[in-house]
Amino acid sequence: MFAFVVRRLLIGLLIIWGVYTLTFFAVNLAPGDPFANLENPKMTKEDLERLRAKWGYDKPVLVRYFIHLGKLFWRQPDVRVFESGGLEIRLFGEDGTNRLFATVQRPPDEIVLTPTERSRIDFGAREVRVERRPDGSYPDADIASGRFSVLDTFFVVGETETALETSGVTLRASGGRLQVSPTLASAPDRVTLDGPGGETILLERTAEGLYGPVPVEPGSYRAGGVDIYVPVEQLDTAGVTIDLGSSVLTKRPVTSLLAEPLVNSLILGTAALLLDYIVGVLIGVVSATRQYSKLDHAFTLGALFVYSMPSFWLGLMLMLLFAVKLQWLPSEGMHDIGETGLLDLIEHMLLPTFVLGIGAAAATARYQRSALLEVLGQDYIRTARAKGLPEGAVVWKHAMRNALIPVITLFGLTLPFLVSGSVIVEQIFSWPGMGREVIKAIYGRDVFVVSGITLIATTMVVLGSLVADLLYALVDPRVRLQ
């Protein structure tokens, strides 16, 4: 039994990885990406490209896959980089506190100033290239007005003088001429910082040419004209983690994004599942034991009717009746404004639970009915009856054990729906669950959210079918788990 469970779990892991990978590529290879529907005439192409790059979408899909897989288990250290007066200042966490150190920036060999789309189109700005001479200086160049992207930042050139300090060089433009010079002529002996309390902090140069590192208290520091905010908590260091990535559409980590919808879907799903199996099994048993009676016919007809009714239609009709006409029940959401109580929740749950559960109950009832009918026709049931057992004991104790097996299979397969949520019902009743997240994520090509949801759903399928197998053994002693 133990070996069985372990084997199944290992296979399950493989399945989960496979499905995860498939999902990742399916979403990525579909046309478009999360940014495609932001595109519009009022936005320049490069602004969009910058946003894409920010989220890693400038890399090929295979590279993104491995980056993502790596990030799933390995946390990158949180290092914050600031630039000031030809120095690069880094803030990082270590041994329970945050530390700062600075290095001198090496001026780049070549500087390319690329005009932004708007500057190019509206004012005819052109690309400018400046190369460093062997002696470390840079030649002057002609430059038109406009905004240029240079060394990962922007430089705005106007009719009056403008200047920019970045990556160890200072750019200065005036009267259509561009002058470039290294910001620092030589490495200084020390770096000064203004601390949060107005005190001055000196970082002396070490033998390796570094300044620091020194531990820093939380608060705002200033170096040159640059603000450095040190948070209270220690910045992350590298380490083992489980990280599903971040949603591009909502900019939130997938784990925290899905936590609440998962719980909400579970609440609704569990209620619907209870309704489904309690009502379904009961009706199934009643129909089977009174086969071809008026009650059986009524249930059969009723089940067919409910089962064929699309849930969006049923939902809207019930909403029209109970929320709009009678005003007994709320029309949408999980809670009224300002309410958080259980009663309020139950009020909001009634309609969606009914719509979600009743269709499934109709199906369950049909399965239960035919399974029980088959069992009731078997020899051992006749034997039980011949021995004079009361009908109740025959049905519930002897017949049901076998008649439940198909229903349990069904049950195991239903479990994943608890977490994947019902897209239609959640949409109609504005239930903040997983179904709505899935739709939003798929349409928006929000790959990490889709992958995250798939991960959870696959895990549930694997566990669900395992639970179903274990339940077989419980109801039917003939089944041996090997």
Next chain:
Amino acid sequence: MRSLAIRTALWALPVLALGSCDSGTGGPTTDGGGSPSGAPAGDLTPSAGTRPLHPDEIRGEMTTAFKPAPAGATPVRGDTAVIALLSDIDSLNPFTSTSREAQEVQDLIFPRLMLEEADYYKGPPTFTPRIAESWEFGADGLSIRFKLRECEWSDGTPITGEDIRFSWEAARNPDVAWVSASIVDFIRDIEIHSPRDFTVHYTQESPYQLMDINDVQIVPKHVFGKVPFDRWQGHDWREQSMVCGGPFRLEEYVPNQQIVLGRNPHYWEPGKPYLEKVVFRVVGDLRTQISALLAGDIDVMISVIPKDARRVLEAPHLQLYSYVTRTYGYIGWNCGHPLFSDRRVRRAMTHAIDRENIVESIFYGFAKVAAPQIISSMWASNKNIQPLPYDPDRAVELLEEAGWKRNAEGLFEKDGKPFRFTIFTNAGNEVRRQICVYAQSNLRDIGVDMQIQVMDFNQMSEQLKAHKFESYAGVWGVATKVDNKPIWHSSAANGRFNFVDYKDDRVDEIIDTARVMKDFEAAKKLWDEFQEILDRDQPYTMVYEPRGLVGIHRRFQNVKVTSLRQIENIHEWWVPKSEQKYRAAESR
């Protein structure tokens, strides 16, 4: 508000979410654009032949629908407005969010220097003071000096020029990756003279200098500055956004459910806002939204679809506000495709499609037939251009002139090939699909076979950009700035939005000149000519200009709905004491 339009996928391409916008807007007939003299509402009565005005419709003849408070009534405090959002907001930070929903919320909690008025029908938009008390252009036209009024963030910290400078730095910072960063391309620097006195320096003169700085929403430096710029994209801004500078402040945000805003006691306008709370509820389905509106569970529904307008008008507790939107729907013909390279064929298509019927049947009268390329509610619109008449006979004539002949089955043929093509429309947009169906039957009547292909939005936009299509149904949202370069310039055929591959030298010339002209009278003349050329060439069959419909509970007084912001003045809404609904909220 240009930025609003910019960041709104809704306004853009045939976007998926458009199901709502484009069906939610509609409108017959004001003669939309305002008279050439720019006279407001008076002379813009609904044209003959449209449905009579319902007494419960507050109809904006131009861009604004306004229900003033009863004369002599004084505003009182209290009550809550519950507004439905179609989807959750993507970020509270204006520089990292891209959704229209988020913009609605941000507009209430973060201030702007000025208010862009919805008066673009009479000229380029004008601005009225908000937290900027006054401003003055420098003599060289390259700088504007602003004076701020005395106002505070909700934590009591004063709002200063430093906050404006910081917000501008965020807007332009490549690490922040604001999708509209090009708006600030021409702002060179912000120079601070004293806390409430600063100058914005520009590198270039342009007609939209005030708009450029006003599109930068102001965030508090002392709070937002604690998060380094390179982390802005992935940051959860709930904690920082608790410090607000608009009429309301963030009280609670439950993702996917609701955003609760409370009165900001530090707001600068004395006595305002009157409402204690504004609650945004995420109700992701338009059918549910309308049920919730009718049931009284929500108070404001921003995009009522024309089909539901009657239900809103008949509900005793609701009022329908309608205004002229800044969108138009069209069918684009691929001018680079052999079928449609001939102008006569494109004109024939327009003549053959009964647009009047489409507007009446799909929009229930809440739209008008579009004609000039610049929408009729825009100052630059050419008022002389009328829709080409629905005239199947003329269409047949034109096709015959272009060398097409009808075969035995009545279908047009040329060199043995039948006139058969496909129109693309994106999945999930019912209005556009219906338009295709109507057009299909019109075209079949004259002997042209049009197939409809419904596609995934992303797939469709890739095909359009590559010019791999014959025709498509689309919608554009229009900025309050008249540009046209990204759609009609020949350079825009290469990866931008000139999907129909339209090329005309004179059009290029006009666009390049007129879009940066400061003299609007002169620009108007050029734009008029531009529209005449496009009307002649018909690269688009202009189909409809819709009205926007907003359903709002009747108890709210002093409500103004505009095409720039549907809840434009919610800080001035109020409810008479006897009609207040959410009293519990008030006592808190």
